[in-house]
Amino acid sequence: MSEGDVVYLVWNDLVGLARTRGVPKSEYEGRKEHGLGWAAAGQSLTPFEDIAPNPWGPMTELRQTPDPATQVHLDADGDWPALDFVLCNSLNADGSPWECCTRSFLIAALDDLKAETGLTLHSAYENEFLLTGGDGPWVAPFSLSSARHVAPFIERLVAALRSVDVGLETVEPEYGLSQYEVSCGPAEGVAGADRVVVTREVLREVARRCGLHASVSPKPTPDGVGNGCHLHMSFRDDQGNAAAYDPDGPGELSDVAAHFVAGISRHMAALTALTAPSPVSYLRLGPHHWSCGYNAVGVQNREAAVRICPSPKHDAAERGNAFNIEFRATDATASPYLALGAVVRAGLEGVRGKLPLPPLLDRDPADLSDAERQELGITPLPASLDEALDAFAADKTVLGWFTPTMIEAYTSLKRFESAMFADQSPEALCERYRFAY
Numbered sequence: 001m002s003e004g005d006v007v008y009l010v011w012n013d014l015v016g017l018a019r020t021r022g023v024p025k026s027e028y029e030g031r032k033e034h035g036l037g038w039a040a041a042g043q044s045l046t047p048f049e050d051i052a053p054n055p056w057g058p059m060t061e062l063r064q065t066p067d068p069a070t071q072v073h074l075d076a077d078g079d080w081p082a083l084d085f086v087l088c089n090s091l092n093a094d095g096s097p098w099e100c101c102t103r104s105f106l107i108a109a110l111d112d113l114k115a116e117t118g119l120t121l122h123s124a125y126e127n128e129f130l131l132t133g134g135d136g137p138w139v140a141p142f143s144l145s146s147a148r149h150v151a152p153f154i155e156r157l158v159a160a161l162r163s164v165d166v167g168l169e170t171v172e173p174e175y176g177l178s179q180y181e182v183s184c185g186p187a188e189g190v191a192g193a194d195r196v197v198v199t200r201e202v203l204r205e206v207a208r209r210c211g212l213h214a215s216v217s218p219k220p221t222p223d224g225v226g227n228g229c230h231l232h233m234s235f236r237d238d239q240g241n242a243a244a245y246d247p248d249g250p251g252e253l254s255d256v257a258a259h260f261v262a263g264i265s266r267h268m269a270a271l272t273a274l275t276a277p278s279p280v281s282y283l284r285l286g287p288h289h290w291s292c293g294y295n296a297v298g299v300q301n302r303e304a305a306v307r308i309c310p311s312p313k314h315d316a317a318e319r320g321n322a323f324n325i326e327f328r329a330t331d332a333t334a335s336p337y338l339a340l341g342a343v344v345r346a347g348l349e350g351v352r353g354k355l356p357l358p359p360l361l362d363r364d365p366a367d368l369s370d371a372e373r374q375e376l377g378i379t380p381l382p383a384s385l386d387e388a389l390d391a392f393a394a395d396k397t398v399l400g401w402f403t404p405t406m407i408e409a410y411t412s413l414k415r416f417e418s419a420m421f422a423d424q425s426p427e428a429l430c431e432r433y434r435f436a437y
Helices: 025-031 040-044 102-117 144-149 151-163 191-209 255-266 268-275 316-322 336-353 370-376 385-394 404-420 426-436
Strands: 006-012 018-024 036-039 061-066 072-074 083-091 120-132 168-173 179-184 213-215 231-236 294-299 304-309 324-327
Touching (some): 006 061, 006 102, 006 191, 018 025, 036 040, 040 404, 072 151, 072 191, 083 102, 083 191, 102 120, 120 191, 120 336, 144 151, 144 168, 151 168, 151 179, 151 191, 179 191, 191 213, 231 336, 255 268, 255 304, 255 324, 268 385, 385 404
Antiparallel strands (some): 036 061, 061 083, 120 179, 120 231, 231 324, 304 324
């Protein structure tokens, strides 16, 4: 058993993958201040063996600079050496945040939310995944048999996630064959998105150690169940009190939370280009998939893009603590930093404008007539990545959150990614993304 001699500097890029450069442990201390150089054009890598046209070409370099507070250590296990990595911010040579750094984008959005509202955001993700590589018979969804079929993997995964302190709350079999889910508790600020990156990489590592493959792709097979990555959000004020909950508000939302949700709804179509940002995303999004196909808001409505999640607590003083807002139109091909940062920006626009909360829908929006949906202001989500990118380009408010260079780089990358699969079958599309994610 080896404790390992490498520390991996890890950053999450525009396609939501953890890219890395490693250094010997003996050299890590000397790399904390300035990190490692990385070509800016590397931000235009697709999830595959391609690089999209980009604003930088061979010239610009940035510094992948570690945040020591995020360092992760996973103990050695059998023949597998220990895993050590640390999350990075992408910085310019002068130490300022790079305009295309996904983590810095989220940090800035959270800082603005705090400055303008006095609130801190707490977030948590659900992580569904497909586990392949083992043998065995069909087992029923959600069953104890499904969990016990991969019991050694689950036990090692739980131990690993507990050791890296991501606030593990549940591990469970899911609806699909060989589909499972791990959910982590909420964390404040950027730590909520950090937990997602760490959880996914530890999940993949444990699967490798067990001779298995874990994929968080939103649609591993065309006819199979999709993998969600639902985002849960709540607010705290300066005294640490729950600030999203009001027992007298619509859906028990406080005024600020209602405005926040309204902002998300206002910019939903453009947001999907950032939160469901791959061609395969749109095989999952759609009516009757329990993933959401319409821009709607509802209490406990799993076909709405925004679901209000009431607290199970009966005590009035405690009820607000578990109350949260769930954003369902996202998946694991998105950078959690970019996705959460964009949702925060949209919500903040709603708070600034004191936008009214959309009608709360108590049924599947697909079961309404076109006239009923029109009356309620319910619109379909984009049906493809290109349609989402068109909505992104048309939303001047959303474009205002980014620099021209970031807009150019992101749009070029995603148009390139879409064109790669324009003539591919759904089977080929799912296969490529299943192994990329």
